[in-house]
């Protein structure tokens with residue numbers, strides 16, 4: 001058995017997607033939107049399911065923790081609703097999961113994990129135990145969801161069968177690449193092969209001429225996956241498990257609902273007994289309801305909306321008289337305050353990204369920016385530099401709002417508040433995901449929301465506070481160094 005997870009190189013011409021949409025019996029009418037799909041296209045510009053037969057609340061007591069282990073988000077009370085009569089015992093140790101020695105080695109030696117996080121302890125038995133029921137799982141940002149589905153996929157693949165057996169669909173190329181890295185690391189000793197399916201702009205062979213996929217795990221974005229399927233390059237006959245990362249976005253009407261349903265139907269046709277896993281930190285009521293009607297008899301894990309905000313990340317708001325003052329805040333109050341780790345500045349459009357980038361660069365700051373209109377290579381390069389800590393400040397549109405895992409990000413700045421393109425209403429889910437880029441796995445973090453005096457920023461902020469029942473403290477004078485220092489000290493990012 002080989003001792004690496006092979007990443008089979010992709011050879012594909014630049015992105016184009018074979019557009020097809022279906023309306024399944026559970027499909028709600030879709031609205032046409034121009035925005036917020038982030039995967040293969042450019043961006044910019046309580047009621048419980050009937051299938052539930054058993055309801056129980058699981059909360060796992062923290063055992064004595066070695067000093068080196070970080071605290072997970074508190075309030076991780078995850079409400080578990082199981083379907084059918086399979087008993088599940090939460091796994092307090094990875095040993096409880098009956099994993100192969102190769103996978104155990106990956107977890108301990110490569111990942112350097114010591115014990116499962118709460119979401120892992122609860123969800124992994126549900127994923128791994130026959131009859132392999134579907135799972136809809138919500139858990140806090142940065143609490144270890146990726147491991148749940150990556151380990152789920154790896155544990156279900158038969159290494160001797162050289163056919164695609166597990167498929168993971170993500171909204172962005174960055175997330176697909178990141179998940180692939182985790183899979184390669186975790187599965188290093190298993191010999192399981194994997195291939196990433198994201199748009200490439202290299203001069204490789206076109207999809208029509210490429211060889212059929214033989215990798216056992218495929219992780220990709222919807223457009224490329226659909227194209228591979230349309231060209232009969234991705235066989236589905238042996239597919240056992242389908243994962244939706246950022247599932248609420250993947251099944252939202254203004255996300256990738258049509259693509260996701262199409263892929264599910266295609267798999268179901270040849271393989272009715274496949275397992276679907278849906279993971280996200282957010283499931284608004286509309287999407288939750290749709291998902292519960294679409295996926296039959298799932299096990300379900302949910303977190304109350306009020307419990308979703310991370311306690312370890314302190315949130316602040318600052319009212320700035322003028323647009324230019326936001327730049328002054330970033331420059332004078334944030335970047336000059338010493339080593340506070342890496343920072344992501346979220347903006348709404350590529351135009352704002354360029355403006356902020358230019359303003360900070362002209363003042364001599366070394367910043368980079370990423371948005372969906374950049375070439376694939378540039379996007380990958382900028383993200384890699386940031387992940388390798390070669391850059392400290394990254395300006396990003398919401399292509400990086402979800403899932404992006406960089407443990408050294410301590411600070412998130414909302415230069416523009418997240419709002420829905422069509423209505424201007426707050427985008428609550430995106431707000432929560434942006435906040436979740438800081439404070440990974442219980443680390444400390446801070447968020448500064450920069451609000452313009454005029455316009456609707458203040459109203460958007462108020463609505464967000466109300467929605468999450470969150471306390472967002474105000475920095476009373478936008479240019480007071482003392483107040484920012486105080487905030488960063490309170491957040492644990494500056495020494496007293």
Ligand code: AMP
Pocket residue numbers: 112113114115116117120141142143144145146147403405407440441
């Ligand atoms: P995720 O929410 O999956 O993006 O994970 C957030 C961060 O927590 C990642 O950097 C993981 O490597 C880390 N992590 C996940 N599970 C564990 C674990 N059981 N022990 C320690 N760190 C973990």
